Amino acid sequence: MVLAMQFGLILLIWQIGEWISLTFHLVVPGSIVGMLLLLFLLQTGILKEKYIRDAGDMFLKIISFFFIPSGVAILAHRDLIANIWIYMLIALIVSVVLVMLVSGRVTQFLIDVKGESHDV
């Protein structure tokens, strides 16, 4: 019962997000607006974490299940990448190396400049 109400609350916040996104013609999808709204509600203390904790954690535990169909849908777009998949793979590999190097280097550099110790 509690779980169902918490789940309902999540759906409600999502729907408000969709409504905001639609009404103001945002490029940001409604689900993301809902996420930012939920973050805002939690951060300001308007909504206590315990009111969505159980349903939220349950959702997060199985969240990767919901991506499966989106991945399988590649079957419908096979011909689009059939000829370029090897280039795509190389591009993705080089890109992830670059992103990791640059983001890590920038943070490392700024921490070194600040000269702070290892506390977090």
Add this chain to the structure above:
Amino acid sequence: MYDFNSLVALLLGILLTILLYVIGLKLYQRYHIDLFTPNIFGIVSLVIIMSIFRIDYAWYEPSATAINFFLKPAVVVLALPLYRRLPLLMKNKLPILLGIFSGVLVSSFSIVFFSFLGNFDMITMLSLLPKSITTPMGIEVSQSMQAIPSITVLAILITGVVGTVLAKTILSLGNIHHPIAKGVAIGTSAHVLGTTKALEIGEVEGAISGLSLALAGIISVFYLPFLAYLIRMIYKMI
């Protein structure tokens, strides 16, 4: 509306997906192979099964639509882990945010560069742009850019796998040694898959990686549709 056969197909498709996910989960729990996550297992085995039995994707589509319904509320719930990790940001705001921001820029620029180099068509390029962010957000951004979410998912999974495998080598090559810098590097580049690795390296690395993947996702969600708009304009001109 649905006749009996398509209703059966709908339920079978959902049950098959759940079954493969659970098998993947059991395998993951038993053998602890990083990259053999339940959802990668689910996707790969479904693709293989459907290819072997020559099942048309149209058969699976209603089931996909049903499961996809939960993707959007799932994105909303991502606020929870972000809320829990947000205090980590406060002490090192600038290094963390600038690190993530530079990562998001490098990610998009490199994709645009390689797409031109490889002569990919525009829709493929757009679909590859969100490849470093977490899957549910990536699917959402891909949709809002009118790209192809399944290519995005594929790119995200490849990125996550490669990033996880290469993480330690890249970090030592780049002399990235502070736990916060390591966390930012892994989370920004290799999202959730990499974060599992970051957690293995250390607690701070893991937590910062989780924070970074969420923030990189949020930045991308605002930035990528704008970039996509520019790319479409350029393509129209040439």
